[in-house]
Amino acid sequence: MDWIYTGRCWKFGDNLAVDADLTKKEFASQRETRPEVLREFCMCGVDPDFPKKVSPHDIIVAGRRFAQGNPHIQGLLGIAALDLGLVVESIPRGSYRNAINAGLPFLAHCEGVTKECETGDELRVDFSTGVLENLTRGTRKSYEPPSKEQLDIIALGGWKAMFAKRIATMRAEGTIPAA
Amino acid sequence: MGQTITEKILSRVMKRPVKAGETVYPVPDLMTVHDWYVVNFDKALQEQGVTQLFDPTRVLISTDHEPVATNPANAERQKNVREIVRKYGITQFFDVGRGGLGHIFPMEMGTITPGMFVLAYDTHVTNYGAVGCLGIPMVFEIPEVLACGSCWIQVPETVRVNLTGALHKGITIRDVSQRMIVDIGEDNLDYSVVEYGGPALKDIDFGGRMTLCNNPLEMGAKSALIETDERMIEWLKPRVKGPIQPQVSDLDAIFKSVYDYDLGCLEPQVAAPPRPDNVVGVSKVAGIAINHAFIGSCANGSIEDLRDAASILRGRKIHPSVRLFITPATQEIAVRAGNEGLITTFMECGAVMTAPGCGPCAGGRIAPVAPGEVSINTGTRNDPGRLGTTKADIYLASPLTVAASAVAGEIVDPRKYL
Structure with a gap:
């Protein structure tokens, strides 16, 4: 997997709600997980036109407690479906897990990052090392990346692919019965 | 090196000493x-x-999320659930009328004991922390837990809270608890286990302990x-068949942070x-007209909560523009509420009882609100x-504040109703 994303910055504030801001609330109770559906409603609570504006490898930069609320995965699957990266000042742990589960490259502990860039800036982010470069401003910052184990899950494409791989491994070992 | 209760429980499960920060694949007891x-x-x-x-x-x-199917599609889903339970040979299935809210009745039945480790959808x-069990939510990954027996977790750090002081009249554990999580703050709480102890613990009943853990x-x-104390053991004794293993952290355990938290909160608290976490004193929101009220949920659906509500509602009538739903969380709580005359009180004041379970709090699948309406309730979120x-305002408060507000037709301080 190429961990380096180069694209435009899309900046948001603090406390974006995982259900009402990041996606359509109903998707959680419907357990909707289809990328082609979720991508169309990415960030619809704050900007309904967002999916039309962004390009693959653009980067969402947000403040504290991104994706707060009941830890449903749909909002994070929507971001991953648009092939975006995510850089936030903080993210509650349930949504942190779900970012990994969604296969979404992200940096979760970026104190003050919203002061480092504005919407429209050209960014280059290496999600495996935590280095964020603002190419428009010519600045560079370093943050804590996810752990090796977590990056491995993201590289596979998220929880579903990791689960399939674990099942195959356990079958091969004879730990669980064959299909 | 000393261990927290959480590290001890996960060390037992992993059959080796573990410490906060490690990534492990622990197989849960349930x-x-x-x-x-x-x-x-x-x-x-x-x-x-x-x-x-x-x-x-x-x-x-x-x-428990929708105990009574409310349309043919849901009746079919319930039928499918029963078939899936049979297909996999799941032995502990508690269908409608058999248990109630799954975060509570297994404790009443003695299935959950101190030191257990549970993963849950x-x-x-x-x-389950109310009886000293470590219950960890595993939402999206639960199929992996069911098929493979485990899923990765990082052993969490522990925030130790020593409860001190005493509750003032008209203030409940819900008021203190929702104030406390704001005071301790997200940075401390994020990915931590909150462990309660302290001199005031002995005065907190089972319902209050669930609220603290919720x-x-x-x-x-x-x-x-909650660390094991005599009151917990007394509650468990008639319910648990085997021995009870008390759970306490070592004196030299390493905590992320330690708080002394005084129960002497001065005013009832409301989450607006x-x-x-948008918690304010009730005086800040008093006077806001309400249409919908609800007492129940895994946060406040205990017998102690229903007694609190009845203490306000007894001999009074609900305001004409308000509908009040009351959900005993479990079958056992419903039986006790009946035996104690609480259900009579609720029905006479104009409230409606719903089936044991989550009540409206499970996404409003029953008794929802309409756009433009305002609810005050004891739910979780x-x-x-x-x-x-999404076009309704929801306020969260104690059973006393919700009951008093249902009578008044607007958010009120319950202390003048006591």
Whole structure:
């Protein structure tokens, strides 16, 4: 997997709600997980036109407690479906897990990052090392990346692919019965 | 090196000493799933060709999010759930009328004991901390837990809270608890287990202990639990068959932080829209007209909560423009409420009883609100849409404040009704 994303910055504030801001609330109770559906409603609570504006490898930069609320995965699957990266000042742990589960490259502990860039800036982010470069401003910052184990899950494409791989491994070992 | 209760529990499960920060794959003593996810986990397992669970005798399923099917599609879903339970040979299935809310009745039945480790499809499994069990939510990954027996977790750090002081009249543990999670703050609570002890613990009943273990996860806590004390053992004794293993942290355990928290909160507390941490004194929101009120949920559906509500509602009538729903969390609580005359009080004042379970708090699948309406309730969360429409305002408060507000037709300080 190429961990380096180069694209435009899309900046948001603090406390974006995982259900009402990041996606359509109903998707959680419907357990909707289809990328082609979720991508169309990415960030619809704050900007309904967002999916039309962004390009693959653009980067969402947000403040504290991104994706707060009941830890449903749909909002994070929507971001991953648009092939975006995510850089936030903080993210509650349930949504942190779900970012990994969604296969979404992200940096979760970026104190003050919203002061480092504005919407429209050209960014280059290496999600495996935590280095964020603002190419428009010519600045560079370093943050804590996810752990090796977590990056491995993201590289596979998220929880579903990791689960399939674990099942195959356990079958091969004879730990669980064959299909 | 000393250990916290959480490290001790996970060390027992892993059969080796573990410490906070380690990534481990612990096999839980029990896995719980609620009625609204059974069809989904079955689909996820079918996609991987999984036909057997890791251990179907360790799986508990409860019909609590929508105990009474309200339309033909849901009746069909319930039928599917029963077939899936049979297919996998799941032995601990508590259908409608058999248990109630899955975060509570397994404690009443003596299934949950101090030192146990549970993974669950639903965030509020942390309630099991009321009896010293470590309950950790595992939402999206629960099919992996069911099929493989585990899933990765990082051993959480512990925030130790020593409870001190005493409750003032008209103030409940819910008031203190929702204030406390804001005071301790998200940075401390995030991915931590909150461990309660301290001199005031002996004065807190089982219902209050569940509330204490329920609220912190709304601010990002991984779980919460109460150290074993005499009151916990007394509650467990008639329910648990085997020996009870008390759980306490070592004196030299390393905590992320330690708080002394005084129960002497001066004013009832209300969480205003749009988040559970938007907590203010009741005087700040008093006078806001309400249409909908609800007492119940895994945060406040205990017998002690129903007694609190009845203490206000006895001999009074609900305001004409308000509908009040009361949900005893479990079958046992409903029986006790009947025996104690509480249900008579509720029905006479104009409230409606709903089936044991989550009540309206489970996404407003029953008794939702309409756009433009205002609810005050004892549920777990007040995000827009928690009770159906996103265009309603939801306030969270204690059973006393909710009951008094239902009588007044607006948010009020319950102390003048006592």
